[in-house]
Amino acid sequence: MLRKLTVLAAAVGLAFVATSALAASTKEEPVAPSAPWSFDGPFGTYDQAQLQRGYKVYREVCSSCHSMNLLAFRNLGDKGGPFWDPKYKSSVENGYVKAIAKDYQIADIDRDTGDAIKRPGTPADHFVAPFANEAAARASNGGALPPDMSLLARAREGGPDYIYSIVTGYHPAPAGLTVPAGKFYNPYMQGDLSSFWKGDPNKVPVGGFIAMPPPLADGKVSFDDKSPSDLKAEARDVSAFLMWAADPKMEERKQTGLAVMIFLLVFSGILYASYRTLWRNIDHH
Amino acid sequence: MGASRASPVSLKAGRIEGELKVAESLADSASNPGHAGDDPSRRDFIHIVAAAAAVGGAAAVAWPLIDQMNPAADTLALASVEFDLSKVELGQEVTIAWRKQPLFIRHRTPKEIAEAVAGDHADLKDPQTDAERVKAGHAEWLILLGSCTHLGCVPLFGQGEYGGWFCPCHGSVYDTSGRIRKGPAPLNLAVPEYAFLNDKTVKIG
Amino acid sequence: MTAHTTYEPKTAIERWLDTRLPIVRLGAEVLEFPTPKNLNYWWTFGGILSFCLATQIVTGIVLAMHYQAGGASAFLSVEQGIMRDVNYGWLIRGIHANGASMFFIAVYIHMFRGMYYGSYKAPRELLWLLGCVIYLLMMATAFMGYVLPWGQMSFWGAKVITNLLGAFPIIGKPITTLLWGGFAVDDPTLNRFFSLHYLLPFLIAAVVALHIWALHVPGNNNPTGVEVKSKADTVPFHPYYTVKDGFAIGVFLILFAVFIFYEPDALGHADNFIAANPLVTPAHIVPEWYFLPFYAILRAIPDKLSGVIAMFGAIAMLFALPWLNTSKVKSMRYRPTSKVYFLVFVVVCLILGWCGAQLPDDAVIPALGKTGINLIDSDLNSYVWLSRIATAYYFAYFLLITPILGLRETPLPVPDSISKPVLAGEAAKKD
Numbered sequence: 001m002l003r004k005l006t007v008l009a010a011a012v013g014l015a016f017v018a019t020s021a022l023a024a025s026t027k028e029e030p031v032a033p034s035a036p037w038s039f040d041g042p043f044g045t046y047d048q049a050q051l052q053r054g055y056k057v058y059r060e061v062c063s064s065c066h067s068m069n070l071l072a073f074r075n076l077g078d079k080g081g082p083f084w085d086p087k088y089k090s091s092v093e094n095g096y097v098k099a100i101a102k103d104y105q106i107a108d109i110d111r112d113t114g115d116a117i118k119r120p121g122t123p124a125d126h127f128v129a130p131f132a133n134e135a136a137a138r139a140s141n142g143g144a145l146p147p148d149m150s151l152l153a154r155a156r157e158g159g160p161d162y163i164y165s166i167v168t169g170y171h172p173a174p175a176g177l178t179v180p181a182g183k184f185y186n187p188y189m190q191g192d193l194s195s196f197w198k199g200d201p202n203k204v205p206v207g208g209f210i211a212m213p214p215p216l217a218d219g220k221v222s223f224d225d226k227s228p229s230d231l232k233a234e235a236r237d238v239s240a241f242l243m244w245a246a247d248p249k250m251e252e253r254k255q256t257g258l259a260v261m262i263f264l265l266v267f268s269g270i271l272y273a274s275y276r277t278l279w280r281n282i283d284h285h
Numbered sequence: 286m287g288a289s290r291a292s293p294v295s296l297k298a299g300r301i302e303g304e305l306k307v308a309e310s311l312a313d314s315a316s317n318p319g320h321a322g323d324d325p326s327r328r329d330f331i332h333i334v335a336a337a338a339a340v341g342g343a344a345a346v347a348w349p350l351i352d353q354m355n356p357a358a359d360t361l362a363l364a365s366v367e368f369d370l371s372k373v374e375l376g377q378e379v380t381i382a383w384r385k386q387p388l389f390i391r392h393r394t395p396k397e398i399a400e401a402v403a404g405d406h407a408d409l410k411d412p413q414t415d416a417e418r419v420k421a422g423h424a425e426w427l428i429l430l431g432s433c434t435h436l437g438c439v440p441l442f443g444q445g446e447y448g449g450w451f452c453p454c455h456g457s458v459y460d461t462s463g464r465i466r467k468g469p470a471p472l473n474l475a476v477p478e479y480a481f482l483n484d485k486t487v488k489i490g
Numbered sequence: 491m492t493a494h495t496t497y498e499p500k501t502a503i504e505r506w507l508d509t510r511l512p513i514v515r516l517g518a519e520v521l522e523f524p525t526p527k528n529l530n531y532w533w534t535f536g537g538i539l540s541f542c543l544a545t546q547i548v549t550g551i552v553l554a555m556h557y558q559a560g561g562a563s564a565f566l567s568v569e570q571g572i573m574r575d576v577n578y579g580w581l582i583r584g585i586h587a588n589g590a591s592m593f594f595i596a597v598y599i600h601m602f603r604g605m606y607y608g609s610y611k612a613p614r615e616l617l618w619l620l621g622c623v624i625y626l627l628m629m630a631t632a633f634m635g636y637v638l639p640w641g642q643m644s645f646w647g648a649k650v651i652t653n654l655l656g657a658f659p660i661i662g663k664p665i666t667t668l669l670w671g672g673f674a675v676d677d678p679t680l681n682r683f684f685s686l687h688y689l690l691p692f693l694i695a696a697v698v699a700l701h702i703w704a705l706h707v708p709g710n711n712n713p714t715g716v717e718v719k720s721k722a723d724t725v726p727f728h729p730y731y732t733v734k735d736g737f738a739i740g741v742f743l744i745l746f747a748v749f750i751f752y753e754p755d756a757l758g759h760a761d762n763f764i765a766a767n768p769l770v771t772p773a774h775i776v777p778e779w780y781f782l783p784f785y786a787i788l789r790a791i792p793d794k795l796s797g798v799i800a801m802f803g804a805i806a807m808l809f810a811l812p813w814l815n816t817s818k819v820k821s822m823r824y825r826p827t828s829k830v831y832f833l834v835f836v837v838v839c840l841i842l843g844w845c846g847a848q849l850p851d852d853a854v855i856p857a858l859g860k861t862g863i864n865l866i867d868s869d870l871n872s873y874v875w876l877s878r879i880a881t882a883y884y885f886a887y888f889l890l891i892t893p894i895l896g897l898r899e900t901p902l903p904v905p906d907s908i909s910k911p912v913l914a915g916e917a918a919k920k921d
Contacts, residue, residue, distance in 0.1 A: 196791070253754070
């Protein structure tokens with residue numbers, strides 16, 4: 001039995017080494033403490049009320065600069081999404097989703113005249129990007145490109161914690177640090193500040209510069225469910241929403257995973273019994 | 286006692302599962318002495334359970350691999366369209382794309398409606414009245430899937446001896462209700478699921 | 491192949507088939523193949539690898555039904571189409587993407603097992619060489635597969651790796667241009683990588699068939715390294731090893747499932763969730779974990795061409811291994827000194843993998859800071875120097891330690907046969 005455990009331990013160990021090697025591959029940045037997420041752990045799920053609040057923050061603040069190209073309006077009404085309502089058979093029928101979609105003007109071609117037109121959105125349409133293309137986005141943002149938010153929470157080490165940290169982590173630049181025009185110091189941003197630092201070369205401040213001005217503030221968004229709308233609450237809610245946007249299949253994945261794990265444990269147990277029974281009379285050492 | 290009851294079970298299941306080999310090798314195994322206390326039937330049973338679990342697991346994995354070929358969520362989301370009927374002149378037809386197929390929206394004249402109703406009593410291959418093929422109170426609007434029921438070509442508007450459609454591929458002729466009147470097609474042109482949202486807007490799908 | 495089967499066609503149809511295409515006989519031959527009865531769990535990885543290959547091919551065929559190779563559409567077809575819209579797309583891609591890593595975990599264990607028990611020694615050299623060919627094909631397939639989602643790491647990984655070939659004088663530049671089909675990694679590159687990524691697994695399957703054929707001629711090696719002497723040493727492959735391998739696959743699947751369902755991103759890289767942008771390089775380009783040891787060897791050498799040669803040389807060592815081992819005893823169970831050097835070798839490979847993921851100039855022991863001893867180009871307390879030491883051991887293990895130890899080491903007494911090990915208790919303890 002000991003040898004069997006060794007085999008298993010070796011396999012797990014190898015995976016662990018590989019994983020931690022990758023995790024350690026990026027330079028360590030401080031991560032601000034954030035509330036535990038409802039979606040943490042193998043049984044975690046999204047908190048629908050939080051996703052709705054987060055969507056509101058995205059809609060009212062982030063969406064003026066950040067696109068969310070991979071998401072269609074209908075996704076908001078998908079199972080586990082912010083506006084999922086089991087009474088609708090399909091998210092396309094969802095009244096709330098329809099209303100959200102209608103607020104957007106979608107570029108289209110008139111079927112009869114061939115003219116470029118704008119029409120109200122339908123649930124099947126995708127979110128409309130605030131800028132026509134990358135060049136336009138950069139031109140309006142001092143040369144910086146506001147990243148697309150569809151996968152942002154998976155495209156950054158730390159995921160929602162990282163987003164929360166950036167949004168809440170703006171900090172006055174330490175004395176001796178020259179902040180370029182149009183930039184802000186943020187200790188959670190990745191970067192190397194040594195060429196902007198006049199002090200002790202061994203004490204270069206952590207963090208980097210970010211082109212985005214502090215986007216959220218106390219009371220910037222008022223939530224319909226009367227929950228607190230201080231900076232931290234807004235940041236937490238929008239981070240959770242972005243995690244959902246990046247990984248909408250998480251709940252389905254974890255639920256499937258539970259069934260699969262139970263099956264595999266039972267299956268392996270049965271096979272082990274079968275194996276032992278079969279080999280019991282074979283002297284194989 | 287237990288042995289005599291369990292052995293027919295194992296024999297039957299062994300035949301089914303093709304895992305008989307397991308049982309056979311055990312039974313035949315000459316290096317099997319000294320374990321007279323073993324219950325052979327129980328030992329067979331665990332192998333059958335193992336094989337059944339493997340088959341069950343494989344079957345469960347098969348479903349996602351098959352279901353992925355069904356229409357994806359983005360395809361299903363586009364499955365319904367709303368259409369403004371005021372764009373179709375009397376006596377004309379507009380073809381729009383619906384589920385990547387042509388959809389005929391025909392604004393019938395009173396004469397065409399009368400012909401269609403008259404055809405209700407003809408010898409029809411796929412008997413259906415004109416009233417069954419339009420919405421009550423909206424007899425002037427005929428909405429059909431533009432796909433010949435023979436082999437899927439797009440029938441031509443206003444052609445053929447019944448004033449309905451004519452399919453250029455194999456010569457099927459449809460009347461002004463879209464019913465098959467002549468030629469190889471077995472069925473009438475299909476009427477999709479649709480509803481009038483108001484007098485001028487129809488939602489298809 | 492000598493006949494081991496007791497298969498007798500029973501029905502008229504079976505007799506008819508047996509004289510024309512004896513495929514049932516071949517199946518029986520494989521299933522009843524006499525297999526040493528003392529194989530331990532390290533031997534289950536052959537079965538696990540077959541399972542991995544089948545899984546990758548099946549899920550890959552399915553993913554190809556939804557994937558669109560093209561600079562503008564590839565990222566969308568994966569991250570929007572497959573991951574969000576296709577029924578169970580997230581699951582199938584999760585299996586395929588993590589399956590590549592599982593495949594490599596299994597193949598590395600399989601290779602280390604072969605090295606430890608001397609499974610590559612005569613008469614199994616060709617079996618080992620075919621295995622090395624499979625490993626090479628796997629690396630090519632995995633590399634091209636990682637490019638397909640067309641994220642930032644896909645794009646820049648492809649660029650960096652294809653640029654390696656440019657190091658070779660004269661032929662380097664034309665070869666990279668030929669690979670790219672342009673002046674840089676672009677749509678034509680992506681399209682041909684997709685084509686080859688679909689093709690190579692079937693080549694792998696063909697070489698696996700040869701690998702198994704080459705296995706069935708001399709038969710399996712075993713933990714004692716002593717060849718099979720009599721029927722008492724063996725059991726038929728089925729049911730004894732089908733059930734044992736099945737159990738091992740079950741346990742392996744548990745690890746696999748943890749990644750698919752609970753840590754789907756752990757073995758990937760966050761930057762690959764950003765669509766490829768030829769104008770912006772990610773801060774830190776790292777290959778997939780299974781290439782990291784070779785990446786570390788590449789970076790250990792300050793000269794570009796020499797680095798590329800060292801990296802390919804590291805793989806070439808595996809091909810040469812059967813002729814580098816001079817020992818008369820196969821299994822390291824009876825070679826206590828070799829065992830120690832081998833374990834160090836395994837650790838060195840892990841260290842190389844670790845170094846491959848680090849920035850070369852970062853300190854290995856941060857608390858120590860700079861030692862001030864600057865050798866060649868870097869401080870001694872840096873990953874580049876750790877890589878150099880590990881690279882030196884890697885090559886020394888093949889070129890010096892293995893041949894010399896084979897001649898000089900005095901092995902422990904080796905049993906006469908599998909069934910009658912001398913000093914049975916002793917052997918079991920060392921196991």
